[in-house]
Amino acid sequence: MIIVKQTVHFGAGNIGRGFIGTLFSQSGYHVTFVDIAEEIINKINDEKSYHVTLAAEKKETITVDNVSGLNNLHQEKEVIKAIQHAAYLTTAIGPNILPKIAPLMARAISERVRTTDEKLYVIACENQIGATDLLKKEIDAHLEEETKERLADKVYFFNSAVDRIVPMQDQDSLDVLVEPYYEWVVETNESIPPVQGMKIVEDLAPFIERKLFTVNTGHAVIAYLGYLKGKSTIDETLADEEIVKQVKETLKETGAYLVKRYGLDKEEHECYITKNIERFKNPYLNDSVTRVGRAPIRKLGPEDRLVRPTTEAQKAGLPYTNLAKAIAAALLFDDPEDEQAVEIQDMLKENGPRHVLKNVSGLDEDSEIIKEVIRQYESLKG
Numbered sequence: 008m009i010i011v012k013q014t015v016h017f018g019a020g021n022i023g024r025g026f027i028g029t030l031f032s033q034s035g036y037h038v039t040f041v042d043i044a045e046e047i048i049n050k051i052n053d054e055k056s057y058h059v060t061l062a063a064e065k066k067e068t069i070t071v072d073n074v075s076g077l078n079n080l081h082q083e084k085e086v087i088k089a090i091q092h093a094a095y096l097t098t099a100i101g102p103n104i105l106p107k108i109a110p111l112m113a114r115a116i117s118e119r120v121r122t123t124d125e126k127l128y129v130i131a132c133e134n135q136i137g138a139t140d141l142l143k144k145e146i147d148a149h150l151e152e153e154t155k156e157r158l159a160d161k162v163y164f165f166n167s168a169v170d171r172i173v174p175m176q177d178q179d180s181l182d183v184l185v186e187p188y189y190e191w192v193v194e195t196n197e198s199i200p201p202v203q204g205m206k207i208v209e210d211l212a213p214f215i216e217r218k219l220f221t222v223n224t225g226h227a228v229i230a231y232l233g234y235l236k237g238k239s240t241i242d243e244t245l246a247d248e249e250i251v252k253q254v255k256e257t258l259k260e261t262g263a264y265l266v267k268r269y270g271l272d273k274e275e276h277e278c279y280i281t282k283n284i285e286r287f288k289n290p291y292l293n294d295s296v297t298r299v300g301r302a303p304i305r306k307l308g309p310e311d312r313l314v315r316p317t318t319e320a321q322k323a324g325l326p327y328t329n330l331a332k333a334i335a336a337a338l339l340f341d342d343p344e345d346e347q348a349v350e351i352q353d354m355l356k357e358n359g360p361r362h363v364l365k366n367v368s369g370l371d372e373d374s375e376i377i378k379e380v381i382r383q384y385e386s387l388k389g
C-alpha cells in the first residue's frame with residue numbers, strides 16, 4: 008500500500024496556493040487547504056488542481072495537483088480528521104486571524120496526541136516575528152493541562168519567515184501569478200521530513216529581521232509614498248526617482264541597524280537591498296499599492312516593519328529620520344476600502360497623530376521619535 012504524505016494548510020489565498028501549498032505538492036504531499044471562502048474550497052474540490060505562473064518575461068507555468076479543500080466554518084470534524092494524518096500543519100491567513108483558528112487546531116491536536124505518537128510540525132507562515140509562538144500561545148490556551156503534557160516529542164512549533172511576492176489575483180480562478188523568487192526559512196534543530204524549497208536554520212532572528220526590515224519596510228515605503236502621489240501600482244511608483252531615492256535612504260537606516268545588530272557584511276547587505284528594489288520593479292506583477300499598504304494598524308504596530316526598526320535604530324544611536332517619514336506616510340494612507348486605514352483616519356480626526364502613535368505603535372508620547380514623525384506628517388500633509 009502506498010501511503011500518501013499529508014499536510015494541512017490554513018488559508019487557501021495567495022501565499023497558501025501560490026507558495027506553501029505549491030512546495031508541499033511538489034514534494035509529494037497531498038495538501039488539504041482549509042479556508043472560510045466557500046467558493047475557493049468548492050473550486051479546489053471540483054478542479055483538484057490549479058496553475059502557478061511565474062511573473063517573468065517567459066511565463067513558466069506549473070500545475071499543482073493532489074489538493075483538496077475543507078471549510079472550517081462548517082466542516083470542523085473533517086478538518087480535525089485531516090489533521091490526524093498530517094505531518095505538517097501550516098498557516099498563511101494573516102497574523103490577526105491566528106487566534107480565530109487556534110481553538111479548532113487545539114481540538115485536533117488534543118485528539119491526535121491521544122491516538123498517535125506520529126510527529127506533527129506546526130508552522131505559521133505570516134509576515135510577523137514569532138507568528139508560530141503566537142499561534143502556540145493561542146492553541147495552548149485551549150488545551151487541557153493533561154494534553155499539554157503529551158505534546159512533548161509529538162507536536163513541534165517552528166517559527167518561520169516567508170518571502171515571495173504574490174499580488175492580488177483574478178478572484179474567479181484558482182490559478183496564481185507569483186514572482187519567480189522565493190525564500191521559506193524555518194527555525195529548528197530537529198530533523199524533519201524534507202519539503203522542497205524549505206530552508207532550515209538554527210536561529211531565525213537574523214533572517215526574519217533582515218527580510219521584514221528590508222523587503223517589507225521597503226515595500227511599505229513604496230506603497231505609502233506611491234499612494235500619496237496617486238500611483239496605483241508598485242512598479243509605476245518606482246518609475247518616480249524621488250521615491251526610489253527615499254526607499255534607498257530608508258533601507259540604509261534599517262540596514263545600519265541590521266549590520267550592527269547581526270554583524271552582517273555591509274557590502275553584502277547593500278547588494279541584498281539593491282536586489283530587492285529590482286524585485287519590486289517587476290512589471291509583470293502589477294502589484295497594487297493598496298495591497299502592499301493594506302492593514303496599516305498592523306503595519307504600524309510596535310514590532311512591525313516600520314516602528315520596530317525605528318525604535319531599534321534610536322536605541323543603537325543610529326539615524327531614523329527616513330523611517331519616521333515612512334511612519335508619517337503610513338498615517339496618511341486613507342484607502343476607503345481598507346478597514347484599518349479607515350479606523351486610523353477616524354482616530355486621527357478625533358485625537359490627532361500623537362494619540363495614534365502612542366496607542367497603535369506603542370511609542371512614548373514625549374519621545375523624540377514621535378516628535379520627528381509628527382514633523383514629517385505635517386510636512387507630508389502639506
Ligand SMILES: NC(=O)C1=CN([C@@H]2O[C@H](COP(=O)(O)OP(=O)(O)OC[C@H]3O[C@@H](n4cnc5c(N)ncnc54)[C@H](O)[C@@H]3O)[C@@H](O)[C@H]2O)C=CC1
Binds near residue numbers: 043132170
Ligand atoms: N501575498 C504575499 O506576497 C505575501 C504574504 N505573506 C503573508 O502571508 C499571509 C497570507 O497572505 P496572503 O496569502 O497574501 O493573503 P490572502 O488574503 O490572499 O489569503 C488569506 C486566506 O486566508 C483565508 N482566511 C481568512 N480567515 C480565515 C479563517 N478564519 N480560517 C481559514 N481561512 C481564513 C482567506 O479567506 C484567504 O483565502 C499574511 O500573513 C501575509 O502577510 C507573506 C509573504 C508574501
Ligand SMILES: O=P(O)(O)OC[C@H]1O[C@](O)(CO)[C@@H](O)[C@@H]1O
Binds near residue numbers: 171172222223298
Ligand atoms: O502581507 P502584508 O504583511 O500585508 O504586507 C505586504 C507585504 O508582504 C508581501 O506580500 C510579501 O513579503 C510583500 O509584497 C509586502 O511587503
